[in-house]
Amino acid sequence: MSETESKRVRRVAKAITVDLDLCKACGICRNLCPKDVFDLDERGYPLVSRLDQCSVCFFCEYHCPDFALSVAYRDEARAARRNGKPAPGKPAPGKPAPGKPAPGKRRSAKPAPAKPAPEKGGA
Numbered sequence: 001m002s003e004t005e006s007k008r009v010r011r012v013a014k015a016i017t018v019d020l021d022l023c024k025a026c027g028i029c030r031n032l033c034p035k036d037v038f039d040l041d042e043r044g045y046p047l048v049s050r051l052d053q054c055s056v057c058f059f060c061e062y063h064c065p066d067f068a069l070s071v072a073y074r075d076e077a078r079a080a081r082r083n084g085k086p087a088p089g090k091p092a093p094g095k096p097a098p099g100k101p102a103p104g105k106r107r108s109a110k111p112a113p114a115k116p117a118p119e120k121g122g123a
Contacts, residue, residue: 010076013054018046022068029060029069 016037025044034057039049046069056073 011056011073015072019068022066032059
């Protein structure tokens with residue numbers, strides 16, 4: 001897995017809702033879906049049959065001429081944080097990532113400036 005793939009947030013579909021009052025059963029959502037999530041009922045309206053296969057690409061929502069579709073999703077990383085687990089590829093809370101400074105630590109490569117010694121009074 002490349003570094004860019006590990007940083008990408010994976011979205012998981014929670015629900016795809018179809019407003020049957022707006023839908024005209026054109027079938028565009030079914031035809032454009034790259035994961036074949038939809039089936040059609042006996043009247044030609046879309047049914048969400050395979051939600052677990054949805055890649056959350058929003059093709060169906062963006063191309064619906066009647067705005068009858070809505071895709072709800074969650075981020076895997078956010079869901080993991082809510083459950084108290086670190087996100088995939090992330091360190092546990094309170095621990096710095098490998099090669100990263102601890103929170104509140106200096107991040108510069110330059111050394112800290114030397115502080116002058118306090119002068120003793122008594123002259």
